[in-house]
Amino acid sequence: MALKTLHYSIFKLVGGLLFLSSVSILLAVWIATTNHARTQVTKGLQIAESVLKQVLASRELQLYSSADVLTSDFGFKQAVATQDKATIQSVLDNHGQRISADVMALISLSGEVISSDFEQLNHQVTQRLAQLLQNAITQGGATGIVQIADKLYQVILLTVDAPNPIAVSVVGFELEQSFVQELKEITKLEITIQAQIADQAPLLLSSLSASEQVHALKRVGQEFDVLRLPFTYKNMYTSKRFLLSESADNKIWVTISEDLNPLFSEFNFLQFKIFVIALLSLTLALFLGMIFARNLTSPLTALAKIAQKISQxxxxxxxxxxxxxxxxxxxxxxxxxxxxxxxxxxxxxxxxxDHDILTNLFNRYQIARIVNQKIEADEYFQVVLFNILDFRSVNDTFGYQNGDACLQTLAQRIMGLGGYAARLNGGELLWIPETTITEEEILNTRQSLETPICIADISINLKLAMALVSCPDDADTEEKLFRRLNIAIEKAQHQALLYQAYHNELEALYLKKLAVLSELKKVLSTEQSELCMFYQPKLNIKSGKAEKAEALIRWNSEKLGFVSPELFIPIAEQAGIIGKLTDWIIRRVIRDIADWQQQGIDLQVAINLSVHDVSDDTLLAKVIHYLQESNVSRAKLSFELTESDLMQDPTKAIAHLNAIRNVGFGLAIDDFGTGYSSLSYLKDMPVTELKIDKSFVLNLATEVNDQNIVKTVIALAQRFGLETVAEGVEDQASLDLLTLLGCDWIQGYYISRPVAPAALIEWFNEQSLPSQTLINKET
Known part of the structure; x- marks a missing residue:
């Protein structure tokens, strides 16, 4: 719906209000005048009717007086009694001339005309006159209006008594056009008299012309037409009719009509004046409204244009x-x-x-625009990515406030190097040098950046990994640049110098990891035979029997061939699918244990868990459920965790390990001695075994340092009441030495390589354990 302008709205408001006001005034005047006119006309008609009746009554009284004088005359009575027609006629003529009567007659009681100066009565007595005659005989007199021939007469009949009635005298006056005009002058209204006698044409006397009579008679009994009166007042009348005389076959009506033209002419002129005033007022108001609207809308329009400029x-x-x-x-x-x-x-x-709020460096999006500008300009430039190693532990140890302060200080140092600097996320900072720098300069720069940061008497040391990508040699698009920076920084974190310049082989390795991840997701989401479990037995030195084994996963991909666990397990951890992989391993191991139980092989199997698995709150419940489904005891399952994983968050790890240990599962620390274990944490960890890393066992027979380390670990385990497992045993000399040092379990190629479940059964059934020689030596 289109919006109206303010100018239009003001016009509409002013014009509409004036129009409604004018129409309201016109209607009010119209209705009030009409109602007043209706009242006035109605009252006038009522008065006219009363006056008309009084005039007729006056004429009737005059007739009565004249007739009474005639009938009281003694000579007239004697002439009537003697039937002296000459005398009777003479008296009637004289009396009629004296009172200007139009009808003078004497009628016998039987209805015969005795004498008359009215020619029409010499021939007949009308039915109406005969009726009045009877009324006069019985009542002594009668009055009425009768039609004789084609004229109307107002007559009075009185009996001639001597002393009883011997005849009836008739005195009458003609109701003629002059009488109607006289009535009009008296009432100031139009008068129409209608006589209707059976079998005769109606007789009509009126002060109106023939055409006017039609309009006036149509208005008899009708109310005012309010909608028509102001516009069509010509030949408009309001009329009232009353019955003047009535007999069986004779009715005489009188219609009083008022011409509305004079009444409403002034009213219409008043309406016209109001209309003209309203029209002039409306015109003036619209003109003033236009000026007002222009004064109001002009600055608003100017402000609207300014607002549009501001929006642009x-x-x-x-x-x-x-x-x-x-x-x-x-x-x-x-x-x-x-x-x-x-x-x-x-x-x-x-x-x-464009900037990172914390460090005031450019953010990823702005630095990406800068990179694109340089690439489009075909500039040669270098990009260095710094990653703060283990930055999370800085926040956890010193608090996020101090961690943020470290980032801000580091950002200031990078900005001081010149060029462009940006924070990508977390502890990753990017630097584009102004000039080309060498590897030595980059390493020297890192040394200055790693200067300890002092915050409130706290000295915080940051360790930085660095990656270098040269553009456009190594990357000619923004997307390639950031991807290859990520590839190089990931590689740098595993280098001794914590530095890696990008080269094409890194991309190939990265693509291989993507392929591995893609195939691994497919394998875990479908029923397949590519993944399988191998088991390496653990020999109990004291009993000389293989009572335990370690579960090791193998993957022979149809597309990629053999994929080492050292490659795909870290990828699964990084991609967040290690939980699915661990779930598959646990179910497969429990199924294999159940199969061995049916064949009489009693073996406890250790499953390797990552730090992600330990943090999974649903893991323990799922393991117990799988064991119950397969009817396998909890004692047949144990778990191994690497020392480095445990040390990432010892407090949280201890809480989860306690939950695992409390339900009866064995726990071992794998690769013990290769990390940076804290004895304070070790004493609190609910583990049952320490596994000595194979790097200390492979050359145990010849390396004194390895012997000292192994001896120390075994003594430490015994002090804490833990069993020890030495992995990587590949000769009898190492086995003998471990036996002398008090090691509890051994594992390695000298006992058995990792084998498939079926091969493990065959090994149990057919093997000749090397430990038998050890047992024989001891005995």
């Missing part, structure tokens, strides 16, 4: 709007403040969008 980023044009009111002036000032605030806020937002 123009924060420097001065806000100019002609203020004709305090409100517009306030709005203009508000626009100026808004413009300044938006300018400042956009600058702040732009800075925040």
């Amino acid at each position: 980023g123009d924060y420097y044009s001065k806000v100019k709007a002609k203020a004709n009111s305090q409100e517009i002036n306030n709005l203009s000032l508000a626009f100026s403040v808004m413009q300044q605030n938006i300018k400042e806020r956009e600058a702040e937002i732009k800075y925040q969008a």
